[in-house]
Structures are given as C-alpha cells and as structure tokens.
Amino acid sequence: xxxxLVIEASSITELLGTVGSPLIVITELIKNAIDxxxxxxxxxxxxxxxxxxxxxxxxxxxxxxxxxxxxxxxSNKKRNGNLTxxxxxxxxxxxGLGLLSVFSLCDQLHIQTKNELSGEYIINWAxxxxxxxxxxxxxxxxxxxxxxxxxxVYPQVMTLLTSESEIRKLRQISTYLYKHESITMPNIxxxxxxxxxxxxxxxxxxxPMLYDVSFWxxxxxxxxTFQCISDNKNINNxxxxxSSFDTIRIEKIME
Numbered sequence: 033x034x035x036x037l038v039i040e041a042s043s044i045t046e047l048l049g050t051v052g053s054p055l056i057v058i059t060e061l062i063k064n065a066i067d068x069x070x071x072x073x074x075x076x077x078x079x080x081x082x083x084x085x086x087x088x089x090x091x092x093x094x095x096x097x098x099x100x101x102x103x104x105x106x107s108n109k110k111r112n113g114n115l116t117x118x119x120x121x122x123x124x125x126x127x128g129l130g131l132l133s134v135f136s137l138c139d140q141l142h143i144q145t146k147n148e149l150s151g152e153y154i155i156n157w158a159x160x161x162x163x164x165x166x167x168x169x170x171x172x173x174x175x176x177x178x179x180x181x182x183x184x185v186y187p188q189v190m191t192l193l194t195s196e197s198e199i200r201k202l203r204q205i206s207t208y209l210y211k212h213e214s215i216t217m218p219n220i221x222x223x224x225x226x227x228x229x230x231x232x233x234x235x236x237x238x239x240p241m242l243y244d245v246s247f248w249x250x251x252x253x254x255x256x257t258f259q260c261i262s263d264n265k266n267i268n269n270x271x272x273x274x275s276s277f278d279t280i281r282i283e284k285i286m287e
Contacts, residue, residue: 035166054189055198057133059205061086061180064131068092073204075232076223077194082185084137084193088218089177090146098155098166103129130281131180135159137189138182145178146171179241194224206232243267 036197058075066074068090076085134141141164143155152171157164199222205222221229243262250257259271274285 054137054193055201055205057137058084058086058193058202060133062206062220065090065178070218073218073220074223074229075221077190077225079190079194081226082183082187082190084182084190085179087177087179089175092176092178093145093150093153094142094147095150095153095156097147098145098153101155101164131157134180134182137185139184140182142181142183143178144174146176147176148176148230203232203274 062073062075065086067127068088070088070090073086073088076083076087078085131141131143139159141155141157143157144152145155146152152169152174153166154169155164155166202222217233220232222232223229243260243264245258245260247256247258248254254275256274256277258273258274260267260269262269272285274282276282
C-alpha cells in the first residue's frame with residue numbers, strides 16, 4: 033500500500049535558499065549515513081544518466097524517520113542528552129534537512145531503506161509534487177541500510193562535483209583527522225561512472241596536545257565555565273567563569 037505525505041512549499045523554498053554549494057548536500061548525506069552507524073558508505077557519480085547515489089550499511093530508516101521527513105528539522109537523534117550513536121561517533125547530520133537539500137541539485141529522489149525493526153521501504157519524492165510516496169516492500173536480498181539516488185541531477189552540478197577541485201574538497205571533508213585508535217570512521221569510497229572506487233579517507237598523526245579544554249553552561253545561573261586541563265605548570269588550570277557576555281568583559285577574561 034502506497035502512502036503519501038506533503039511538505040509545505042515554503043519549507044522547501046526556505047531550506048534551498050540556505051544551501052551554499054552542491055558539495056554541502058553530498059556532505060550532509062554522508063553525515064546522515066555516519067549517524068546511522070554505517071561501516072561502509074559508497075558515493076557514485078554517474079554522468080551518463082545524471083544521477084548521484086549514496087549507499088550505506090547503517091541502521092536504515094525506521095517508519096518514524098520516514099514520517100518525520102514531512103517536518104524538516106525534526107529529529108530524535110540528540111534527545112535526552114544522547115549525543116553519540118552506537119559507534120561512539122557524535123551526531124552531525126540532520127536527516128530531514130539533508131534530504132530536502134538534494135532538491136538544489138536534482139528534481140527527483142528515490143530511496144530504498146531497510147531497518148531491522150520497521151522493515152524495508154521505498155520512498156519516491158518529486159520536487160514539483162511537494163511531497164513523497166512511501167511503500168513497504170518485501171526483499172530478502174537487501175541487508176539493513178539505505179540507498180539514496182538523486183535522479184535528473186542538473187548537468188552543471190555533475191560537472192562541478194566531478195571536477196578535481198571538488199573531489200579534493202570532498203576528501204578533506206570526509207576524512208577523519210582524528211587519531212585512528214580513538215575514533216573508527218566508516219570506509220567511504222567515491223566512484224565516477226565505471227571507474228575504480230577510490231577511498232576518500234586518509235589518516236594523520238597529531239603532535240601531543242598542549243592542553244585540553246572542558247566547558248559547560250549552567251542554564252539556571254546563566255554562567256559559562258571553561259577550564260584548561262594540562263600537566264604544564266605554565267598553563268592556568270583554574271576554572272574560569274563567565275557570567276557577563278558583553279564584549280569588553282569577555283576580552284578582559286581572555287587576557
């Protein structure tokens with residue numbers, strides 16, 4: 033049985049006005065896949081049929097996720113103080129906003145997703161129709177995860193995204209500039225047409241940090257406290273409390 037949901041045209045128009053570049057859209061889709069605890073994310077640019085596909089092996093969309101796509105910006109990810117997913121990675125993306133932003137690149141969106149509890153769904157979303165259709169299906173071969181396909185991508189967008197400069201930017205955005213032993217990121221690959229997939233990740237080692245910074249805000253007192261934590265005796269380890277947020281006061285504290 034097919035079901036449909038409508039989104040107000042003003043919501044789409046308002047969001048699309050905030051999208052700075054096509055690369056931001058692709059990055060948002062990657063973030064959503066990481067938030068879904070994916071171990072593998074593949075991006076495919078197909079210039080022959082003007083399509084972009086982002087696939088992952090994460091948790092997939094629950095039925096609740098699908099229904100919430102009609103209310104952009106609504107997310108349960110970070111509620112009740114929950115800031116990380118099952119892999120220990122901080123939540124970064126916004127599922128509704130990320131999907132709506134694709135309409136700055138294309139006219140039609142197709143999603144196939146499977147969630148362990150909710151099952152498997154197909155979602156078809158056309159820009160001109162102002163809403164989307166979703167349907168539960170049965171497929172024994174698909175594992176948990178999501179495949180998002182942007183169809184009828186504008187030719188100028190494909191030309192830009194497949195340029196060397198944009199690919200370098202995508203690598204910089206996607207890579208994990210963390211200590212590898214601290215955070216394990218998913219494998220992220222990019223394929224252009226039928227070429228060999230390339231990895232978008234590289235590792236880097238940082239020099240030992242001079243100090244760590246911890247900060248917290250007390251909503252009852254309106255005070256912001258931060259503290260430098262270090263074994264270096266030349267660094268002030270005492271907590272610093274900011275209760276007044278005027279520029280002059282903050283400058284004095286920083287000094």
